[in-house]
Amino acid sequence: MDAKNVVLAFWKSMESNDFSAASQWLADDYEAIWPLSSERIVGCDNFIAINTEYPANGHWHFKINRIVCEGNQVVTDITVTDGTRTDTAVTFHTIENNKITRQVEYWPENYEAPAWRKKWTETLEQK
Incomplete structure (x- = not known):
């Protein structure tokens, strides 16, 4: 499977809100970096826990607005909403x-x- 399809499969799994299932797309030595809050998440267990415990007002939905690929690097621009709040995430x-x-x-x-x-x-229309 190419890098783009791995990332597409990951976001599809995230849409299920079964974060354990989504973690199947993560390596054993997975790490996530959140530069804006100066945080680092290490390992699948921490990935599952932080996504499961994140305060939400409903089912999370993930919409891919853009995906750019070069070799083993994939960038996505997504909209995430729980029906009450809507956020944008850019992920490398x-x-x-x-x-x-x-x-x-x-x-x-x-x-x-x-x-x-x-x-x-x-003024742009809100996503």
Whole structure:
């Protein structure tokens, strides 16, 4: 299986909200880096626990907006929602032997556009 299809299978498994099943796509030495909060998640057990315990108001849904691949590197831009909150995540995946060995994820916070630049911009429809 190529790197792109490994990542597509991972996101499909995440949609099930069975994070144990999703972890089948992760290597034994998996690590996730969240630079914006200065956190590192090591191992499948921690991946499962943090996703299972994350406060949610319902079933999580994952929509891939964009996927870019080069060799064993895959980048996804996704929208994640539980029906109440909606977030964007940009994830850089490294694939080795049909497993995700590393993810670097950016979870940017939405913010109001500054008033000073509104005369040059248009407001986008929310995802």
